[in-house]
Amino acid sequence: xxxPSSGRNGEGRNRLADSPSPRxxxxxxxxxxxxxxxxxxxxALGGTLLGANRFARAAExxxxxxxxxxxxxxxARDQETFAPQGxxxxxxxxxxxxxxxxxxxxxxxxxxxxxxxxxxxLATGVYETINNFxxxxxxxxxxxxxxxxxLKRPPSDAWVVAPSNGFNRIGESDxxxxxxxxxxxxxxxxHLLTAALSGAKTDYDxxxxxxxxxxxxxxxLAGSEFELQQLEMILKLSVDDFKAHxxxxxxxxxxxxxxxxxxxxxxxxxxxxITLHDIDVAHAGAYSLYVEGIRRTDRLCGELWKMxxxxxxxxxxxxxxxxxxxxxxxxxxSGGNGFQHHRTGDALSRTxxxxxxxxxxxxxxxxDRRMESTDLVPTLGGILGxxxxxxxxxxxxxxx
Amino acid sequence: MLPSDLKPEQFxxxxxxxxxxxxxxxxxxxxxxxxxLPNLLREVIDYDFKFPAERxxxxxxxxxLSSLSPEQRSQWFHSFSAIEVSSKLDQLDWVSMPGQFVxxxxxxxxxxxxxxxFRKAALEYADRLHQVVPPEAPPIPRLGIAIIGEGVDVPAExxxxxxxxxxAYFSRVKPDNGLDQLLKAVAAxxxxxPLPYGHWYIDGGAASDHDPxxxxxxxxxxxxMRSALLRKIRTEIAKPGMGPEQLRTFLAQLRPADLGLRESxxxxxxRFQVKILTxxxxxxxxxxxxxxxAAREALRRAQxxxxxxxxxxxxxxxxxxxxxxxxxSEAELDPAGSLIDADMGAYYNWINQQxxxxxxxxxxxxxxxxxxEALVIAPSMPRGTESTTVADLHELxxxxx
Numbered sequence: 019x020x021x022p023s024s025g026r027n028g029e030g031r032n033r034l035a036d037s038p039s040p041r042x043x044x045x046x047x048x049x050x051x052x053x054x055x056x057x058x059x060x061x062a063l064g065g066t067l068l069g070a071n072r073f074a075r076a077a078e079x080x081x082x083x084x085x086x087x088x089x090x091x092x093x094a095r096d097q098e099t100f101a102p103q104g105x106x107x108x109x110x111x112x113x114x115x116x117x118x119x120x121x122x123x124x125x126x127x128x129x130x131x132x133x134x135x136x137x138x139x140l141a142t143g144v145y146e147t148i149n150n151f152x153x154x155x156x157x158x159x160x161x162x163x164x165x166x167x168x169l170k171r172p173p174s175d176a177w178v179v180a181p182s183n184g185f186n187r188i189g190e191s192d193x194x195x196x197x198x199x200x201x202x203x204x205x206x207x208x209h210l211l212t213a214a215l216s217g218a219k220t221d222y223d224x225x226x227x228x229x230x231x232x233x234x235x236x237x238x239l240a241g242s243e244f245e246l247q248q249l250e251m252i253l254k255l256s257v258d259d260f261k262a263h264x265x266x267x268x269x270x271x272x273x274x275x276x277x278x279x280x281x282x283x284x285x286x287x288x289x290x291x292i293t294l295h296d297i298d299v300a301h302a303g304a305y306s307l308y309v310e311g312i313r314r315t316d317r318l319c320g321e322l323w324k325m326x327x328x329x330x331x332x333x334x335x336x337x338x339x340x341x342x343x344x345x346x347x348x349x350x351x352s353g354g355n356g357f358q359h360h361r362t363g364d365a366l367s368r369t370x371x372x373x374x375x376x377x378x379x380x381x382x383x384x385x386d387r388r389m390e391s392t393d394l395v396p397t398l399g400g401i402l403g404x405x406x407x408x409x410x411x412x413x414x415x416x417x418x
Numbered sequence: 419m420l421p422s423d424l425k426p427e428q429f430x431x432x433x434x435x436x437x438x439x440x441x442x443x444x445x446x447x448x449x450x451x452x453x454x455l456p457n458l459l460r461e462v463i464d465y466d467f468k469f470p471a472e473r474x475x476x477x478x479x480x481x482x483l484s485s486l487s488p489e490q491r492s493q494w495f496h497s498f499s500a501i502e503v504s505s506k507l508d509q510l511d512w513v514s515m516p517g518q519f520v521x522x523x524x525x526x527x528x529x530x531x532x533x534x535x536f537r538k539a540a541l542e543y544a545d546r547l548h549q550v551v552p553p554e555a556p557p558i559p560r561l562g563i564a565i566i567g568e569g570v571d572v573p574a575e576x577x578x579x580x581x582x583x584x585x586a587y588f589s590r591v592k593p594d595n596g597l598d599q600l601l602k603a604v605a606a607x608x609x610x611x612p613l614p615y616g617h618w619y620i621d622g623g624a625a626s627d628h629d630p631x632x633x634x635x636x637x638x639x640x641x642x643m644r645s646a647l648l649r650k651i652r653t654e655i656a657k658p659g660m661g662p663e664q665l666r667t668f669l670a671q672l673r674p675a676d677l678g679l680r681e682s683x684x685x686x687x688x689r690f691q692v693k694i695l696t697x698x699x700x701x702x703x704x705x706x707x708x709x710x711x712a713a714r715e716a717l718r719r720a721q722x723x724x725x726x727x728x729x730x731x732x733x734x735x736x737x738x739x740x741x742x743x744x745x746x747s748e749a750e751l752d753p754a755g756s757l758i759d760a761d762m763g764a765y766y767n768w769i770n771q772q773x774x775x776x777x778x779x780x781x782x783x784x785x786x787x788x789x790x791e792a793l794v795i796a797p798s799m800p801r802g803t804e805s806t807t808v809a810d811l812h813e814l815x816x817x818x819x
Contacts, residue, residue, distance in 0.1 A: 132528075147530075301700065302703065303707030304706060306752075306755035356762075358700075363528075
């Protein structure tokens, strides 16, 4: 986190544009996404269809409803994604997922723009104010606690797959009404791999990268007997098989997606939350690596959707949510350095999108109205049937 | 302590010129709100080590603040005054350590959801200041040059996509002696319009032979400083209780002597180089990031008349622990990725140049090193056009003026 420029030394105002207000910028951003999607992906504008074709829900099956949430730690901007020049980076989102999805163009994060605290806010429905860099639980109950308590679900029915350090406490809050043991089980793929390797990391270093908001701070990864038990008892993977497969992967997020697939096959949780993190390499300032992260994330989202269709426990009864935790700084804001960070708090860094597809979701529709990051948890409550009583957001009517 | 309690002796730790400056304007500083003043002092405390353009801007800002009537001051700062600062923050030694205070204030503003209000207040302030102290036009139009693509034969994607709408794309440039031509052109400008820190050459690799009139910063020349810094980072990370924010505070306190320079305080350029490495994110490990960030900071701080930036291939991405090891003996390079980085870096250089006074008259040249592609932005050049005219870089420069 850093403070925005106070405008000294002639840098306070951008001379390239007429400095529209944050609200105007957010609106322009929303319009550009909508126009692009309407012309390029052939989707409809939700507002015009809402009355005529209310919720063409997918056929509900007798199977238990499942929800998978994918968040990107490390937002992606319009010009590298939905704007015309960015289309080439997201072929799977554009051609495969968006035509089947409801797309929300204006998801605003009013909270702290740090990845752990923002992901915690997404998971609680409250703008958390915890230290972004400390391994501490969210202050408010998480979606996993509401889900398990209200629906009386066992621990195995809610899981989080997260990028190692910092996120290991995201599964449950320190709220008195809920407390230890009532949340999700958290699996940290890099810790699993570290444990499986027993110190011999030479061939796997590329999977153990940690991209942080302070890229120079790289604490040692931990891996213990606990992780090995998770590997063998829950995921039904031998250390040798895990190591052999890991050798075929190229990034930490690919490792996370592999573990996700194992979880889906072996445990089939009803609520599964995956946080991807490769895009956040942007903090090191190399644009090519940032774009590479976007392309990989796009491919992994496409693969996840295919996994959902191919797994009997998930096919036909799963709703998939995909959303970045927030955006990144605009090129035009002199207080930032473009794609590299998300420190200015400008409209582009606060505004992102959400794509929802699968069971109960209208296909090929774009919704322009503004919603907040904190609306996610109440929406999940509406879909799965629990009451997130302390969440601040509101259910998204187009989804519940 | 509150601003109204400020006394001259509290600035005894400031460098001499900064102390004189702050003492001269103490009465005005005492009237400023707590959410604003430490930000200003963060600039003032480094006054002795700033570039001439920064010094002039700081002096003018303080003169402007001192000349405000009580009513004007109230108008200028009502938004800052509305921002609540916790009493816990008041108790920090924000006079001696304004930088650390601002870091904590930043975290506090995010936590209390006051960041947007602060941002709005800062922009309002900047507008008022610019009305009272209009930026001075440069004595000659600025020129920016970006050289990209060393080590690449054929780019994977079209070059200069972000810059093309703003200028003319030339596809048949004669590349022979291109770097030499550009360095000579930059030296000629420095010779004709001598100005301290007015003409810069930043190289992401090893600097080529250049005129001593140019202020030169290169990634390779700073290798000893980068190695010293990475050693310190490794040591700090290993300490119990160390986290990202503590590391950042540690880096902000480093001085030139800590990184092996002989003079304990260093020159303005020494301090600049230290800040590029300690405040930049990724500048220590990727030469493309170094070149882009150094250019951004040179433009923002020194406001040069001329800036030539040559991007060089960076090392291939590896796990951060390996990148921090400082072992560059067999660093594998990534020329193709570096070209993409540099193409974006060139665009950012142009954006940052256009933030400076005189933007309407300034010009910019981006060249694919040793190849025939270049992009020219100048008042005389039609925007969004392409040319197949055969020309060398010297001719392109002459058409820009």
